[in-house]
Amino acid sequence: MRTLGLAMGMICVGAALHEHGAGIDAWILLAANLLVWPHLAYRLVRRSVEPVQAEYRNLAFDSAMGGFWIAAMQFALVPSAVLAVMLTMDKMIVGGWRFALRCLLGMLLTCIAASAAWGFAFQPNATQAMLLASLPLLIAYPMAIGHSVHTIWLKARHQREMLDRMARFDGATGLMNRQQWLYAASLELKRFQRSGRPAVLILIDIDHFKSINDSHGHTMGDHVVEEFARLLKACLRETDTGGRYGGDEFGIVMPETRWEEAIVAAERLRRQVAVYVFNRDGLRCTVSIGLAEINSSIASVSEWVDAADSALYRAKRNGRDCIAVY
Numbered sequence: 001m002r003t004l005g006l007a008m009g010m011i012c013v014g015a016a017l018h019e020h021g022a023g024i025d026a027w028i029l030l031a032a033n034l035l036v037w038p039h040l041a042y043r044l045v046r047r048s049v050e051p052v053q054a055e056y057r058n059l060a061f062d063s064a065m066g067g068f069w070i071a072a073m074q075f076a077l078v079p080s081a082v083l084a085v086m087l088t089m090d091k092m093i094v095g096g097w098r099f100a101l102r103c104l105l106g107m108l109l110t111c112i113a114a115s116a117a118w119g120f121a122f123q124p125n126a127t128q129a130m131l132l133a134s135l136p137l138l139i140a141y142p143m144a145i146g147h148s149v150h151t152i153w154l155k156a157r158h159q160r161e162m163l164d165r166m167a168r169f170d171g172a173t174g175l176m177n178r179q180q181w182l183y184a185a186s187l188e189l190k191r192f193q194r195s196g197r198p199a200v201l202i203l204i205d206i207d208h209f210k211s212i213n214d215s216h217g218h219t220m221g222d223h224v225v226e227e228f229a230r231l232l233k234a235c236l237r238e239t240d241t242g243g244r245y246g247g248d249e250f251g252i253v254m255p256e257t258r259w260e261e262a263i264v265a266a267e268r269l270r271r272q273v274a275v276y277v278f279n280r281d282g283l284r285c286t287v288s289i290g291l292a293e294i295n296s297s298i299a300s301v302s303e304w305v306d307a308a309d310s311a312l313y314r315a316k317r318n319g320r321d322c323i324a325v326y
Contacts, residue, residue, distance in 0.1 A: 002062070003038040004144055005090070008137035009069070009083055010034045015133030016073035020123070026072060033065060059094060063087050063103035067111035071118065076126040082134045086141055093149065170244040172222065173229035181243025185253050186301045192294045200262035202252040202291040203308040204232070204269075207320040209248035216283065221248075224278050224285060231276060235269045251308075259293040259325050266291060266323050274321065286321035288312060293326075 010030055017026055041058040048054035066087040070080045087107065092100040115121070126134075168180045176184065188199040206212075206228060213221040225248060232250060236242050241253040254262050266289045273287050290312025298304045307326040315324035 001090075001144065001148055002041060002058075005062075005086065005137075005141050006034050006038060008141050009066075009086070012079045012083060012130070012134045012137050013069045013073060015130045016076050016079055016126075019127050019130060020074055020121075022072065030069075033069075037065075056095065056099070059091055059099075060103050060106055063091060063107040064110040067107035067109070068114045070107075071111045071114035071121075073130075074118075074121045074123040075115075076130055077124040078126045079130050079134045082138050086137055089142070090145060093145065172226055173244050175229055175233070175250070176241060176243035178243065178245055181241060181245065181251055181253070182301055182305075184241040184243070185251075185304060188253055188255050189294060189298070189301055189304060191255070197256060198258050199294045200254045200257045200259055200291050201294070201304050201308045202254065202262060202266055202289060203245065203305070203312045204250045204252070204266075205288045205312055205316070206248040207286045207288055207316075212283075212285070216279075220279065220283070224283075227276070227278055228273060228285070228287070231272055232269060235265060235272070251305075257293075259291060262291050262293070263323055263325060270321065270323060288315040288320045289323040290315050291323070291325055 010033070013030060017030065041055075041061075044058060045051045045054045066083050070083060073079055073083075084104075084107065088100050088104050091103045168176060170177045175181075185201055188201075191197055192199055206224065209221065209224070212224055229242075229244070229250070232242050232252070236252065237254075239255050243251045243253075245251045254265070270287055270289060273285060275284075277284060290308050290310065292298075292304060292307035292311055294304060298307060311324040311326040315322050318324065
């Protein structure tokens, strides 16, 4: 962006220098500003321990040089105004009004100092050539700035979506994390309290998961969790909400469902897990499942979870690899 902006700006400045018969020193400085400064600014940022602050200094220098070139153009009205506005616009985008005003002040001070060195030469009337030379900066640079801002906005939106997903979903399984799953359960509880619509909450525990970690290692334990989550998601309806409640404990919220219907789905999941081979050595696992249908005696999500948890522990006491209903 700096290279593009300087290239457009130098066309504008170069036309004015040509009209005023500028000396060779001005042309050398103009060439250095265009060809050397963008690369130097980039290296300064890359090598700085505080690259953002280094770029702010570079931007302030850009504005100061803009003031110098306004004086060199002897304040030709349209080219000077275009240069000043473009240099202030990008500062405002980057650092807001306060940074833009500081850079504008630096531009003004540099302009006064340079103009004083040249005897305050003042020719505000711009020729046709100067006006035409201002058009690239006036047209191309704002369009490039707009494209750049839009690209940054798209990246920021993508990052926000990633952060939102990280905040709501468990990274290992792709299921909702505990907090978001409990929130989904709370929504179903409120719906039941409003309209009496049925719903079932299911808790699932991988049997003897600690022995899997102890015997096969934590890497295999993680693999079992991920594969089980895949099997779980395959059994969910579009309206169901699956979540990872704890390390090897999972949950499902099933809206518009009675316990008789939920137990059929739970049994299908239990059987699929029981026959699934988790590694080349023939590792198999089983799950214990507890489910609780919402009813008027349940006043909170924690009570609903406790009810399903009570059923889950009864399934474990019954020998695991089975289902219990609260």
